[in-house]
Each structure stands twice: as C-alpha cells, then as structure tokens.
Amino acid sequence: MFIPIGDDNRDRRITPYINYLLIATNILVFIFFQAFGRDIGFTYAFSTVPGEILSGADIITQSRIMEDPYTGQRFEMPGLQPTPIPVYFTLITSMFMHGGLAHLVGNLMYLVIFGDNLENVMGHRNYLLFYLLCGILAALAHVFATFFLGHNPLIPSLGASGAISGVLAGYMRLFPRRGIHVWIFFFIITVPAFLMVGLWFVFQLINGLGALGGQEAGGVAYAAHIGGFIVGFLLVKRFIKTQRVVQVPGSREYYR
Helix, strand or coil: CCEEEEECCCCCCCCCHHHHHHHHHHHHHHHHHCCCCCCHHHHHHHCECHHHHHHCCCCCCCCEEEECCCCCCEEEECCCCCCCCCHHHHHHHHHHCCCCHHHHHHHHHHHHHHHHHHHHHHCHHHHHHHHHHHHHHHHHHHHHHHHHCCCCCCCCECCCHHHHHHHHHHHHHHCCCCEEEEEECCEEEEEEHHHHHHHHHHHHHHHHHHHHHCCCHHHCCHHHHHHHHHHHHHHHHHHCCCCCCCCCCCCCCCCC
C-alpha cells in the first residue's frame, strides 16, 4: 500500500549507536548463523515456540513430508531442533532472526527510519531496554494468542517485527505530526506520522482479526505486532531520559 522511505531528522543530536548495532546484529545473524535463511536447524533451535514457552520444556519433533498446496510438490519439513539454552531465552534470540531476505529488509527499513529518533530522546541504554522489552512482550502476546485461539503451539516464530512495532508506536506517540516521506505507487508524498503509523496499525488489526479462524494469516504473527505496538505506545514516555520540549525547525511539532 505504501512504503516509508525517510523522515525529518533535523532535531537529532546524538549518533544512534544502538540502532546501528541492532541493525548490524540482525544482518550478521541472518548471514553467518542462518546462512541466508538456509540453516533451518539453527533457526528452529533458537526461534520462539509457543509450546515450549508455555510448558517451560524443550520440545523436539521429527521431520515430516509436506506437500505444497499450490504446486503439489512434496518436500521435507524439518522438525523442532534441540535448544541449547533455556527456552525462555528464545524470546530474545528469535528477535534477531528472520525467515528470509524480504522479511529482514522489510523490518530493518522501518528500524532505520524510526529507531534513531527514539534513541535520540531516550539515550542509548534506555532505547536498548525499550526495544528488548517491546520485543519480549510482543513474543509473549503471540504465545498467549496461540494458546487462547487454539493454534498449533509447535510452529516457531521469529523476527524483529514485535520490537519494531513498539518502536513505531513510540514514534507515533512522541512525534505524531512528524513528516514521514512515503513512496506510494509512482509518487513520493509526506504524511504525518500519526496517519502513516496509524494506518499500519489498522492493517495489523484487520489481518489479526482475519486470523481468528485459523493459524496466523499468511504465516505472520499479527498478535506479536499488535502486542508490541500496545506495549510501545503505553511505555514509551517512561523511557525518555529527560522531560524536555523539542521543537523541529520550521514545524509546530513538540512533545513533553
């Protein structure tokens, strides 16, 4: 529908080292540990498995033969692998893994645009804590949604989307009128953050409700997106280093 490509950073005063570190970590994990998504064993070992989180025990399953419903081709689906760390730690490790290159690029595009602004007002330590907390609670939202909706608890989930949803919510609350440059069809337009991020959240809600009748729609854990967004929106102001007014030159925007 629309793709954000940038925002107004004229008020940024610090170098967003933590945001750069998060971006680099996601890329390095995808390349060197996931082998560009080909190392299913590593991915399945360190992803969040709702059944493991709910039981507190590592679950190992056998591989099985599956059939692609579109092509009819049969392929081997690896089973859950042994997790060499306490299963609860996968709530963190899964935040730094992705299912494919498009998944990685899509997530990091949002982090590049929106993360630096939050780090600028939170400081490095608080931004890191905020990011991790949003990601952990987003993963838990997916785990409990899986349980209450009766979805398959043995399907792994992974990705930075939950944490980034929290970043988007925090951005929208602090900078609701900040101009976001958006590519839509063949045009680039600038819209206020509350509109761009608000539409994104409505999209998550609609698709999340559509998943109520079955497993998360299209393999996307919308409950994690929604949970991360709510957490980020509610908690963002608790992580701001100082209560101050920021005025972006040439705009009416400010926050306290």
